[in-house]
Every structure is written in structure tokens, then in C-alpha cells.
Amino acid sequence: MILTLGIRPSGADEVFELKVMVQQLRSDYESKIQSLEAKIGQLEASQEQRVTDQVTQLREEIKQEIKDETLQVDYIGRHNAPVGDGGLLVKNPFGFGNVSLGGYFDMEYLDRENEDAAFRQHRWIINIGAQLADRIRFNSEYEIEYGGTNAPAGDGEAKVEQAYGDYLINDMINLRAGAVLSPFGRYNLYHDSDLQDLTDRPILAKDIIPTTWTEAGYGFFGEFNPALGSYEDLMINYEIYAVNGLDSGFSDTGTSGAKNSLKTDNNDDKAFVGRVAVSPFLGHEAAVNGYSGEYNGKGDAITGIGFDTLNTFGPLELVTEYAYFGVEETPTAASDLANYFQGAYAQLNYHFWPEFLNNTFLGRGFERPTLTLVGRYDWAKIGDDSDAAGSGDNEEDRSTIGLNYRPLDSFVVKFEYQFNHTKNEILEAGDNNGFVSSVALGF
The missing domain is CATH 2.40.160.10 (Porin)
Incomplete structure (x- = not known):
């Protein structure tokens, strides 16, 4: 009876080995699953970043396109424009060159x-200039005095003071x-x-x-x-x-x-x-x-x-x-x-x-x-x-x-x-x- 209890049946060993193998397989499987999940996570993150980058790039391109097709106005100071005396520089989106606008x-x-x-509102002057090309430009000055032509006292006038084109x-x-x-x-x-x-x-x-x-x-x-x-x-x-x-x-x-x-x-x-x-x-x-x-x-x-x-x-x-x-x-x-x-x-x-x-x-x-x-x-x-x-x-x-x-x-x-x-x-x-x-x- 004692001898019988000390001997382990061969069937039991096989079951034990199977359990060990199953546990090992399970461990390997879980490890691979985790690895795959990590890779999937990385791929998803990378894909999201690429999508984000593409969206950002597209947004900037749209902004630039809108900017290129919209009038841009900068105040650069009177007498500082490339042509004319106007302080406002208007960048024309239609390929016509820059336009300056100002006056006094x-x-x-x-x-x-x-x-x-007496008080006298004497002059209101409008200056408009344009750089049509590197060597072609236009400049003008329009003057309104005392409220313009036929003002109540009859002293007003409105006239072109300058309007000329240059070929450089x-x-x-x-x-x-x-x-x-x-x-x-x-x-x-x-x-x-x-x-x-x-x-x-x-x-x-x-x-x-x-x-x-x-x-x-x-x-x-x-x-x-x-x-x-x-x-x-x-x-x-x-x-x-x-x-x-x-x-x-x-x-x-x-x-x-x-x-x-x-x-x-x-x-x-x-x-x-x-x-x-x-x-x-x-x-x-x-x-x-x-x-x-x-x-x-x-x-x-x-x-x-x-x-x-x-x-x-x-x-x-x-x-x-x-x-x-x-x-x-x-x-x-x-x-x-x-x-x-x-x-x-x-x-x-x-x-x-x-x-x-x-x-x-x-x-x-x-x-x-x-x-x-x-x-x-x-x-x-x-x-x-x-x-x-x-x-x-x-x-x-x-x-x-x-x-x-x-x-x-x-x-x-x-x-x-x-x-x-x-x-x-x-x-x-x-x-x-x-x-x-x-x-x-x-x-």
C-alpha cells in the first residue's frame, strides 16, 4: 500500500506537462497580444499625427490661398510708398502691382x-499711386478746396493737381x-x-x-x-x-x-x-x-x-x-x-x-x-x-x-x-x- 502511493502514474505526468505547455502558450500568446496591441497603438498614434499634420498643412495652405486672393493693406507711413505719397500700401492680389493711397x-x-x-476748411487731398511693373508707375493727386465746386460761398473747387505716368x-x-x-x-x-x-x-x-x-x-x-x-x-x-x-x-x-x-x-x-x-x-x-x-x-x-x-x-x-x-x-x-x-x-x-x-x-x-x-x-x-x-x-x-x-x-x-x-x-x-x-x- 505504501509502495503504491509513492509511484506517480504516467498519465498524470502527461497531464502536468500539458498544463505547463498550455500555461507557456498562454503566456506567449498574451505577450504577443500585448506586443501587437502596442504596435497597433503606435500605428494609430502615428496615423493620427500624420492626419493632424496634414490637416494643419491644409489649413495653412487654405489661409495662404485666401491671403493671396485678398487685398492686403499695410500702413507704412506717408511718403514711404514705392510710388506716390500715400501711407497706405495695398497689395493687389490680381497681379496688377502695389497701390498706395493717402493724402492730407x-x-x-x-x-x-x-x-x-474765420475758420477755413481749406484743403482735402487724395493721393493715389500704383506700381504697375518694375519700370511702369502712376501717381496722382486730387484736390478739394473749401468744400469743392459751388460751395455756398462759391470759393470751392475740385480739380486734378497731378496725374501722370512714368516709364523708367x-x-x-x-x-x-x-x-x-x-x-x-x-x-x-x-x-x-x-x-x-x-x-x-x-x-x-x-x-x-x-x-x-x-x-x-x-x-x-x-x-x-x-x-x-x-x-x-x-x-x-x-x-x-x-x-x-x-x-x-x-x-x-x-x-x-x-x-x-x-x-x-x-x-x-x-x-x-x-x-x-x-x-x-x-x-x-x-x-x-x-x-x-x-x-x-x-x-x-x-x-x-x-x-x-x-x-x-x-x-x-x-x-x-x-x-x-x-x-x-x-x-x-x-x-x-x-x-x-x-x-x-x-x-x-x-x-x-x-x-x-x-x-x-x-x-x-x-x-x-x-x-x-x-x-x-x-x-x-x-x-x-x-x-x-x-x-x-x-x-x-x-x-x-x-x-x-x-x-x-x-x-x-x-x-x-x-x-x-x-x-x-x-x-x-x-x-x-x-x-x-x-x-x-x-x-
């Missing part, structure tokens, strides 16, 4: 002796056609109210040189940078145009009435107007200006010569300008004409900023606020035309002292006082001294 406005207050004090060849010579600002006198080219430090334009820029003198014509412009040994700062630029020219609308109170039509001319002769400016160093410029053209159908001509300079010395800036126009007259003319127009001005600007103003409302939040103290002397003289208003040549001079504040380069608040004196007929303000203030903002 000014608001004035005048209180002169013997005149009613190289730095030295380029073609321009359209309505251009005549390149005669520095002020005529840089007349924008937000650029200037005084409200009233010089008498010369209103009565001797026609104010904002626009002409229709063709011409050339360019610049040179001749190197003279080691001296490489010299810059020479020029503009010259064939235009319709002035007509016979001038008088002994000014030339503005002689500005011609952009559509027709009163004679077959074309006038020429041009300017050559030389800059020996940055911040210094001297220019000579010329004009010649027939003003009637009798062969009589107006000929003009002008000089202007700009010199900066640190915070000091000196601007001067002189112009003379001589008028031919047919000897058999029934009445005398104003046979000459001449004038000049000198303006000194001092730019400064007291540091104690940085934390005041004048300086807080602005990068480069500026105060400018300004002094200018104007003078103009025009030959008599023997009209009934008075005899003798007409002459007027003005002394102005002013102060202005610029929180930004293109925003200015101006205050000034004028001392005016006139001989014979009034050109601008007569003998009426007075206070003038204005706000100008460019964008």
Missing part, C-alpha cells in the same frame, strides 16, 4: 485786422507724361500743408509763381551721382517738360489767373519748364529753374528764371527762393500789361524738443515729437498794368514768426503772427497784420 487735410483759423475772423529707363533718364506739377521753385514741388512749417504760403508761391502750378505735357526726369575722386556725395537731379504753358490771364496782382487748361491751349507754341538741383551733401541743395513759352497767339512770350536753396545745420534749416518772370508785349497792344513779376522769401526753421515735455500730454506716447520755431520774410513786386485800380507797380512784403508742434512727422499744429505791408494794390493781405493758426494731417 488742413484746417485754418485767420484773424487779421480789418477782416472778420534708368536712373539718369526716364519718361513722364500727364498732368505734372511744374518744376519751377522748391515750394511748388513741396507745397503739402503737412510738410510746411507755416500756414500761409509765401507771396512768391501764390502771386509770382502760380500756386500749385499744374501743366499738361510730356518730359524727362532723372538723377546723376558723379564721383569726383573720393568725393561721392554729389547728387544732381533734373526735370524738364514740354507743356501747354501760361496764357494771358495774368494781371498786376498775380500770375495765378494765367494757369492754362489741361485740355486746350490758346496758341500753337509749346512752353518748356525745368529744374536742375545740385546736392553737394545730404541736407544741402541749390537749384536753378527756367520757363519759356508763348502766352497768346501773337508770338509774345513769358520767360522766367528762378533760384532756390535748402541748407540744414543740425536743428537749423534755411530755405530761400527767388523768381523773376518777364512778359513780352506786342508794341501795338491797346493796353499795357504787367510786364514783370518778381519775388523772394527766406525762411529759417529751428527744430527742438525740451526733455521735460516727454511725460506731458505733448510727448507721452510719441517717438519723436518736435517743436519748431519759424521766421520768414516774403517780398513780391509786380509791374503795373495801367488798370483803374491804381497806378504804379504793386509791391507787398510780409514778416512772419511762428511756432508749431509735431507729435508725428505728418501731423502739425501751427501758430503764427504776420506783419503785412502793401504798396498800391493788394496782392494778399494788404496792410492787415494778424494771427493765423492751422492743423494739418497727412496719412
Whole structure:
């Protein structure tokens, strides 16, 4: 009996071995299952990441496509556009090139002796420019004065001040056609109210040189940078145009009435107007200006010569300008004409900023606020035309002292006082001294 219990049947061993084998197989199976599950998990995670990446990429592509087909507008600052003076740069999605949009406005207050004090919403200007291709561009300026044509007082007007196209060849010579600002006198080219430090334009820029003198014509412009040994700062630029020219609308109170039509001319002769400016160093410029053209159908001509300079010395800036126009007259003319127009001005600007103003409302939040103290002397003289208003040549001079504040380069608040004196007929303000203030903002 004892021997029988100590002997293990062979069948039991086989069962035991089977159990061990089953357990081993089960363990191997579970291990493989876990491995497979891990691999499946990795594949699923990888697939999800790929899907996520693809969705992200697709989303970015859609965003870019929408962006490419949508107008993009950036404010880059006035006078900083590739073409034109507008501060808004519009990137055209239709392959037409970039377009600049901007302008300026000014608001004035005048209180002169013997005149009613008045607010004047003087100008609202729109600038539009376009870079059609690397060498083809367009620029324009549309001006609305005193509310536009047929405003209640009848003084308003709306007109094209510039509208021209350029075909660029190289730095030295380029073609321009359209309505251009005549390149005669520095002020005529840089007349924008937000650029200037005084409200009233010089008498010369209103009565001797026609104010904002626009002409229709063709011409050339360019610049040179001749190197003279080691001296490489010299810059020479020029503009010259064939235009319709002035007509016979001038008088002994000014030339503005002689500005011609952009559509027709009163004679077959074309006038020429041009300017050559030389800059020996940055911040210094001297220019000579010329004009010649027939003003009637009798062969009589107006000929003009002008000089202007700009010199900066640190915070000091000196601007001067002189112009003379001589008028031919047919000897058999029934009445005398104003046979000459001449004038000049000198303006000194001092730019400064007291540091104690940085934390005041004048300086807080602005990068480069500026105060400018300004002094200018104007003078103009025009030959008599023997009209009934008075005899003798007409002459007027003005002394102005002013102060202005610029929180930004293109925003200015101006205050000034004028001392005016006139001989014979009034050109601008007569003998009426007075206070003038204005706000100008460019964008």
C-alpha cells in the first residue's frame, strides 16, 4: 500500500506537462497580444499625427490661398510708398502691382485786422499711386478746396493737381507724361500743408509763381551721382517738360489767373519748364529753374528764371527762393500789361524738443515729437498794368514768426503772427497784420 502511493502514474505526468505547455502558450500568446496591441497603438498614434499634420498643412495652405486672393493693406507711413505719397500700401492680389493711397487735410483759423475772423476748411487731398511693373508707375493727386465746386460761398473747387505716368529707363533718364506739377521753385514741388512749417504760403508761391502750378505735357526726369575722386556725395537731379504753358490771364496782382487748361491751349507754341538741383551733401541743395513759352497767339512770350536753396545745420534749416518772370508785349497792344513779376522769401526753421515735455500730454506716447520755431520774410513786386485800380507797380512784403508742434512727422499744429505791408494794390493781405493758426494731417 505504501509502495503504491509513492509511484506517480504516467498519465498524470502527461497531464502536468500539458498544463505547463498550455500555461507557456498562454503566456506567449498574451505577450504577443500585448506586443501587437502596442504596435497597433503606435500605428494609430502615428496615423493620427500624420492626419493632424496634414490637416494643419491644409489649413495653412487654405489661409495662404485666401491671403493671396485678398487685398492686403499695410500702413507704412506717408511718403514711404514705392510710388506716390500715400501711407497706405495695398497689395493687389490680381497681379496688377502695389497701390498706395493717402493724402492730407488742413484746417485754418485767420484773424487779421480789418477782416472778420474765420475758420477755413481749406484743403482735402487724395493721393493715389500704383506700381504697375518694375519700370511702369502712376501717381496722382486730387484736390478739394473749401468744400469743392459751388460751395455756398462759391470759393470751392475740385480739380486734378497731378496725374501722370512714368516709364523708367534708368536712373539718369526716364519718361513722364500727364498732368505734372511744374518744376519751377522748391515750394511748388513741396507745397503739402503737412510738410510746411507755416500756414500761409509765401507771396512768391501764390502771386509770382502760380500756386500749385499744374501743366499738361510730356518730359524727362532723372538723377546723376558723379564721383569726383573720393568725393561721392554729389547728387544732381533734373526735370524738364514740354507743356501747354501760361496764357494771358495774368494781371498786376498775380500770375495765378494765367494757369492754362489741361485740355486746350490758346496758341500753337509749346512752353518748356525745368529744374536742375545740385546736392553737394545730404541736407544741402541749390537749384536753378527756367520757363519759356508763348502766352497768346501773337508770338509774345513769358520767360522766367528762378533760384532756390535748402541748407540744414543740425536743428537749423534755411530755405530761400527767388523768381523773376518777364512778359513780352506786342508794341501795338491797346493796353499795357504787367510786364514783370518778381519775388523772394527766406525762411529759417529751428527744430527742438525740451526733455521735460516727454511725460506731458505733448510727448507721452510719441517717438519723436518736435517743436519748431519759424521766421520768414516774403517780398513780391509786380509791374503795373495801367488798370483803374491804381497806378504804379504793386509791391507787398510780409514778416512772419511762428511756432508749431509735431507729435508725428505728418501731423502739425501751427501758430503764427504776420506783419503785412502793401504798396498800391493788394496782392494778399494788404496792410492787415494778424494771427493765423492751422492743423494739418497727412496719412
